[in-house]
Amino acid sequence: MACEMACGYHRDDGFALLSSCIMVTRGREKKDYSAVVVKEEENLVIARPEGLERRKLGSTGESNQGKGKEDASAKPLLLREPCDLCSDRQDGPLCLQFCPVNAISMG
Amino acid sequence: MEYLSSNKIAIIDLGTSKIVHEKLDEDLVRKKIGGVGITCELYERYQKEDPIILGTGLLTGTLVPASALGMITAKNPSTGKVCHAPLTLYAGMELKYSGFDYIVIKGNAPKPMYLWVHDGIADILDAKEIWGKDVWEATDSIRDSMGDALIQVLGIGKAGESGSDFAQVCINYWASGDRWGFGKLFGQKKLKLVALRGMSLLEIADPEEFVRECKELLSTIKNGSFAGKQGIGELSAAIGEDIRKWLEPIIHRHLSCFNTPFPTNTFVFLDEDPKLLKESEKNEPGFLITDIYGLLGFKKLGLSAAESSTLLRECARVGIDAVAIAELSQKAGKTKPEEIKKSFADLKGPLENLAKGTFSPWASPRPIFADFALPPDGSQNLNWWDRRQAMAYIFGIHPIFALMSPELTEEKLTELATIGTGLDFTSETLDQVVRNIIK
Numbered sequence: 001m002a003c004e005m006a007c008g009y010h011r012d013d014g015f016a017l018l019s020s021c022i023m024v025t026r027g028r029e030k031k032d033y034s035a036v037v038v039k040e041e042e043n044l045v046i047a048r049p050e051g052l053e054r055r056k057l058g059s060t061g062e063s064n065q066g067k068g069k070e071d072a073s074a075k076p077l078l079l080r081e082p083c084d085l086c087s088d089r090q091d092g093p094l095c096l097q098f099c100p101v102n103a104i105s106m107g
Numbered sequence: 108m109e110y111l112s113s114n115k116i117a118i119i120d121l122g123t124s125k126i127v128h129e130k131l132d133e134d135l136v137r138k139k140i141g142g143v144g145i146t147c148e149l150y151e152r153y154q155k156e157d158p159i160i161l162g163t164g165l166l167t168g169t170l171v172p173a174s175a176l177g178m179i180t181a182k183n184p185s186t187g188k189v190c191h192a193p194l195t196l197y198a199g200m201e202l203k204y205s206g207f208d209y210i211v212i213k214g215n216a217p218k219p220m221y222l223w224v225h226d227g228i229a230d231i232l233d234a235k236e237i238w239g240k241d242v243w244e245a246t247d248s249i250r251d252s253m254g255d256a257l258i259q260v261l262g263i264g265k266a267g268e269s270g271s272d273f274a275q276v277c278i279n280y281w282a283s284g285d286r287w288g289f290g291k292l293f294g295q296k297k298l299k300l301v302a303l304r305g306m307s308l309l310e311i312a313d314p315e316e317f318v319r320e321c322k323e324l325l326s327t328i329k330n331g332s333f334a335g336k337q338g339i340g341e342l343s344a345a346i347g348e349d350i351r352k353w354l355e356p357i358i359h360r361h362l363s364c365f366n367t368p369f370p371t372n373t374f375v376f377l378d379e380d381p382k383l384l385k386e387s388e389k390n391e392p393g394f395l396i397t398d399i400y401g402l403l404g405f406k407k408l409g410l411s412a413a414e415s416s417t418l419l420r421e422c423a424r425v426g427i428d429a430v431a432i433a434e435l436s437q438k439a440g441k442t443k444p445e446e447i448k449k450s451f452a453d454l455k456g457p458l459e460n461l462a463k464g465t466f467s468p469w470a471s472p473r474p475i476f477a478d479f480a481l482p483p484d485g486s487q488n489l490n491w492w493d494r495r496q497a498m499a500y501i502f503g504i505h506p507i508f509a510l511m512s513p514e515l516t517e518e519k520l521t522e523l524a525t526i527g528t529g530l531d532f533t534s535e536t537l538d539q540v541v542r543n544i545i546k
Contacts, residue, residue: 001200001366002170002365002366005170009318013311013314014310015169015170016308028256029256029279030243030280030390030392031386031389031392033386049360049384050384097322097325098170098321098322098366100172100329100366101363101370102329
């Protein structure tokens, strides 16, 4: 979530979650299951506990490897600007710098 | 109030269904800073109407490390004392972005109601569909009907509806740090729950400087004495009740509250393989342990980790404080999970461990992992703890994390508040606010 706030700051110069291009899905709270999703220019990068998936924007998730329905809480991400890796910042992506538990890395 | 604020307070009268919006007066912030500094002020203003005040700290929901905290300030229905309960996980953050800095709930509703607070709008809605449901069912019902799984719910179960002294206001499906019976107060007001969701934008007086300072602070904090540790097990070891081996077989993952570097919560799987990485096909495979003392209470009855966690889950469904249930079960000689579960409604009596202070004892009364340079005989622990909690509840810092991070100094938080708001806060102002709160 701090990553979302940091990304939102990069976009809006204030604190908000509305324009962040990274999101931690939290719609499956009772199952303790979440993923980190990043919107790229043409793909969604989805980091799940069991592994990483890069999916073309516009493709549906329901048929994907039998994983079931996608987390609806990530839907707003599709309407947002893609990640620019905080290209105007010397120290690189803010989401990496502000993740309090070091959950994000860049390969 | 221009910065780090929605500049709005909602005054909600459940008796008349009237809602008034007030601006958050900048002079009030200058004098009281935020969090419990202001919830106490609002409580005094409306105390004749037995209000419940929801609030956030001045720095809640920002990039300040551990800025996760919101709070409920109200009168403990059993003792009559004004107390504060912590709102952690994502509830404090969501309240901050709901479009209101503070919410005053006064009066008693003529019939069951709930509040829907979102994007600067507060609505009082009929709760006839959810009154009588347990905490889990009510949370599911609200999220399903609004079509938004990220809504944060502060709600009560049957314990609150029936006026139990130990009724708790839960956060979504989980126990909270409400050790004051605020769930009973919700029930007396016929308030089933408060649903929160927000998309606000908080502006910052000096954004680049504020974010630079936050980044520097986080870098320092990450190397603190908690580094490499996580979860309820480590917390237990730090307070001298090591349950790590006992709990380990059922641990699924650990979970941090918003922007908090140490995960103070542990999810256990009870009906599923804890090692499972992919999504469980079961809808309710386990429970998120958010309160170490409830777990320790059940362990003392001789129960296994799975039995204890299952009882914690039952307590959260009913919306009752597990710490009280464990203590009263012990006194009543009940040690079997089934008989404890069946006796929730009947367990009564004074608690030996009844919280006596202003801040919830959900946060352990001592430093955790870290060295705060206190005398080794413990003589200063309580004064230190009160002040440390006051600081956390004013600025909106996670109250347990505040006990493990000496880097989060009063000076640093005051400086961040000044940079973020453009108001000139001083250590004298903070000192005055703290003294008023813990007097």
